[in-house]
Amino acid sequence: MTTPIESIAGLVIGAVESVSPDEIRILLELDAPQATALNTGTPAAFPRLNGYVLVPNEAGATVAYISWIGIERSPYPKRSGLKDFGLIDLPFPLRKMCVSPVGTLTSRRDRASKQTVYELSRGVAAFPSVGDQVLMPTPEQVEAIVGAKESDRRVRIGTSALASSAEIKVDxxxxxxxxxxxxxxxxxxxxxxxxxxxxxxxxxxxxxxxxxxxxxxxxxxxxxxxxxxxxxxxxxxxxxxxxxxxxxxxxxxxxxxxVPAWLWSGHEWTAVAHAAPGTQRPLLLRGIRELKSNQTEELPREIQVRRYVHSYLIQIRDMLGRGVGAFTGNKKYECRDLLQNISSDCEAFQPSVEEPWSSVLGAIVQEASALIAARRSGPQLQYVTDFSIVDIEAIRDRLTAYMDSVDDDAVATSISEDAPIPFDVNLLADHLDRIAAGQGNLAGFISTLGLRIRSMLADQRLGNVIGKTPPxxxxxxxxxxxxxxxxxxxxxxxxxxxxxxxxxxxxxxxxxxxxxxxxxxxxxxxxxxxxxxxxxxxxxxxxxxxxxxxxxxxxxxxxxxxxxxxxxxxxxxxxxxxxxxxxxxxxxxxxxxxxxxxxxxxxxxxxxxxxxxxxxxxxxxxxxxxxxxxxxxxxxxxxxxxxxxxxxxxxxxxxxxxxxxxxQSADPDFWDVWTGANERPINWGEVAMQWSVSPPSAVAKAEEADGAGVPVVPDPPAGLADPFGLDDDIPF
CATH class of the missing domain: 3.40.50.300 (P-loop containing nucleotide triphosphate hydrolases)
Structure with missing residues (x-):
């Protein structure tokens, strides 16, 4: 029976030759194991790259993994107790190792099992000194090094080939x-x-x-x-x-x-639709809010009228911005026509809205009609004289008065565009068009946005993903x-x-x-x-x-x-x-x-x-x-x-x-397929049918309905027909 000191001595393989924070050089003993160590209780491969060694010190033992092994020519070593001094005076090949310190191994006595328990902690508590002995770890120590603490050993993921196939478990x-x-x-x-x-x-x-x-x-x-x-x-x-x-x-x-479209946030809608920040993004977010608020065609009439009035106000402001020439001379007829449209439209809107908005519209009709009448002259009042800045500012003020009296955002402010509230995504592009139509010259800015949304929804693979019915x-x-x-x-x-x-x-x-x-x-x-x-x-x-x-x-x-x-x-x-x-x-x-x-x-x-x-x-x-x-x-x-x-x-x-x-990520079997060892039946017709018409079940139902055995392409889902708004008779 060996004593603990003798057991430790049997594990010594060398001594520390030099120390730095990231590298320790070790000089191996002449009798250190060459390929397989038998003195660790069980045969163990040694030395091997990425294997482990221990350097005992006052903090326990510094654990280091082997990063380099080599032979260097050195004077013949002096072995204690042996007279080797005059044996030979030529360079002698000595095995050396470089190791990198990675942790500290400590031990404690388990009172219940009366066994020594080893625990590894990160970092180096104490670096070794030159001349310190270097030991091979025992199987129990190796298991503690490559394994986790007992409380962390929950899920096995593999083994360590360099540590006697010890189990690797993680928490x-x-x-x-x-x-x-x-x-x-x-x-x-x-x-x-x-x-x-x-x-x-x-x-x-x-x-x-x-x-x-x-x-x-x-x-x-x-x-x-x-x-x-x-x-x-x-x-x-x-x-x-x-x-x-x-x-x-x-x-x-x-x-x-x-992944329903109503679940998308406004930020996500902006990114996928590539909405420009100036005009398209605010209108897109507004359209989403109104759809989530169920405020599309059901908007209060006074708000709908406000949007039409706003388009007229934009044109009036544009005239004033271009100076007197915008409503005098040859332009006076365009000004008259605009005032006539304002008068007739507001007169038509007036019965459909309640007070006090009806009175404001009446004032617009009276002001526009008075301006037109004041500028008519000649036989049968067929001539038109120039309008003045005061005339145009008067009608602008009337239009502004109606705009100020109606709060367009009052209906939708309670619901955010980010709220996960279902709405029919197929209505979004058309609703944006309606909003733009009521905003004067914004229709041109919003048309490309609507086109991108329609194009996205036209993809049959995407229709059911983002617009499932019922939601x-x-x-x-x-x-x-x-x-x-x-x-x-x-x-x-x-x-x-x-x-x-x-x-x-x-x-x-x-x-x-x-x-x-x-x-x-x-x-x-x-x-x-x-x-x-x-x-x-x-x-x-x-x-x-x-x-x-x-x-x-x-x-x-x-x-x-x-x-x-x-x-x-x-x-x-x-x-x-x-x-x-x-x-x-x-x-x-x-x-x-x-x-x-x-x-x-x-x-x-x-x-x-x-x-x-x-x-x-x-x-x-x-x-x-x-x-x-x-x-x-x-x-x-x-x-x-x-x-x-x-x-x-x-x-x-x-x-x-x-x-x-x-x-399902294995490498393809080129050779076996080439040589016929593995069969690969090919039916491109099935691929083409599944690719071009989705889902295939709809095709089968259409074929049964047709009864003639000729495939009939089913109608596209509701809201996706003619996604670009083009007539089928237009040749491409």
């Missing part, structure tokens, strides 16, 4: 609570890692509930924004725990993707997409965005993210204790939606900038309200620096691009410069875990998912 509170970034080149295993984290977390939660005697699903909320449609396959076995949303047509238990109630929408306590729907929602038109996919993602974030804000506000509702928002292909650009500053003017702005806010504030982000990207250098800087945990798969490697090296706070040099050579499924969820950076071999649970 979801730390993994998701401060945002996670999964980065790596395509084919390196990112999607499988993300799918595994979701599956393993739910499985661990369900097991903990069973162990505690609780029934039901975990009260979790994972919401996956999937632009490639690859995650649905990975969770088909989840049954009622999965809610899958797709662009129609849908089959089975799939649900139609529903889903806001409460049901929140239950369906964010989830409740797990009693009526599962903890996992996958939103398949693969068929959402590229023109609006950014605004759809931005709306979903914003509503999820704001709902969690309001949830915490309703609870006096400040309780949050933990939710995880997963974004695949994050570089597509949170792309850095030159327009980082200033208000969002495009859907892509709007999307980035939304996720930057979630990255900064989401933790306070229980919303955690999981970002998956193959191009970290294209991501918003603000979002990446807020991620506290990273899982780094193979990264080859120099700019991506440099960015990652600058982002991570740990002293892992040597470890990150392994990124270009990492095989699939291996990754570096570092950040808040692990005490020190760890090279992890991510657990492998069975093929049925892997996302």
């Amino acid at each position: 979801p509170d730390k993994l998701f609570g401060r945002h996670l970034a999964v980065l790596g080149n395509t084919g390196s295993g990112k999607s499988c890692t993300v799918a595994g984290l979701i599956r393993w977390s739910l499985d661990a939660g369900a097991k903990a509930m069973r162990d505690a005697g609780r029934k039901g699903h975990p009260n979790a909320r994972f919401i996956v924004l999937d632009p490639n449609g690859e995650y649905a396959k990975a969770f088909t076995d989840q049954g009622d725990q999965l809610r899958l949303f797709r662009v129609p047509p849908v089959v089975g238990t799939e649900k139609e993707l529903d 889903t109630s806001f409460e049901e929408w929140l239950k369906s997409y964010i989830g409740d306590d797990g009693a009526s729907n599962g903890p996992l929602a996958i939103i398949d965005l693969s068929l959402v038109p590229s023109e609006v996919v950014h605004v759809v993602v931005a709306v979903l993210a914003r509503v999820i974030f704001e709902s969690l804000q309001r949830y915490r506000r309703l609870h006096a204790e400040g309780l949050s509702l933990p939710t995880v928002l997963v974004l695949e292909e994050a570089h597509t939606f949170i792309r850095r650009g030159k327009d980082d500053e200033g208000p969002a003017s495009s859907p892509s900038q709007l999307c980035r702005e939304t996720f930057e806010r979630i990255a900064r504030e989401g933790r306070k309200f229980g919303l955690g982000l999981v970002l998956s990207s193959q191009r970290p250098s294209e991501l918003s620096p603000t979002v990446l800087a807020q991620c506290n945990t990273f899982i780094l798969h193979r990264i080859v691009n120099d700019s991506d490697q440099n960015l990652v090296a600058r982002l991570v706070p740990d002293n892992v410069g040597g470890l990150l040099r392994d990124l270009p050579s990492l095989p699939s499924r291996q990754a570096i875990l570092l950040g808040w969820a692990t005490p020190i950076p760890v090279l992890v071999e991510i657990d492998e998912l069975v093929k049925e649970h892997q996302p």
